[in-house]
Amino acid sequence: METLDKDISNKCGDSLETHIHKLRHPRLIILNIPDDIITSNMEGTLIAQNTGLNLANGDINAKLTYVTR
Numbered sequence: 001m002e003t004l005d006k007d008i009s010n011k012c013g014d015s016l017e018t019h020i021h022k023l024r025h026p027r028l029i030i031l032n033i034p035d036d037i038i039t040s041n042m043e044g045t046l047i048a049q050n051t052g053l054n055l056a057n058g059d060i061n062a063k064l065t066y067v068t069r
Contacts (some may be wrong), residue, residue, distance in 0.1 A: 027063070 005018045037045050043060045 025061075 001020050005020055008018050009013065009014055031058055033042075039062045042062050047055045047057070
């Protein structure tokens with residue numbers, strides 16, 4: 001994206017203006033989590049199970065937990 005932004009700026013100068021959007025933090029609900037996984041160890045467990053995603057500590061943040069009947 002940065003390369004494309006620089007190319008547009010170099011070729012078009014003042015006639016075009018570019019803006020690179022900031023990445024959002026997507027949210028999702030994960031269902032059927034085993035009882036031994038709690039909020040405090042959820043991040044480490046998800047990182048260990050999904051090594052192909054190249055996640056680091058701090059990338060996953062649990063916002064809310066709830067229990068259904």
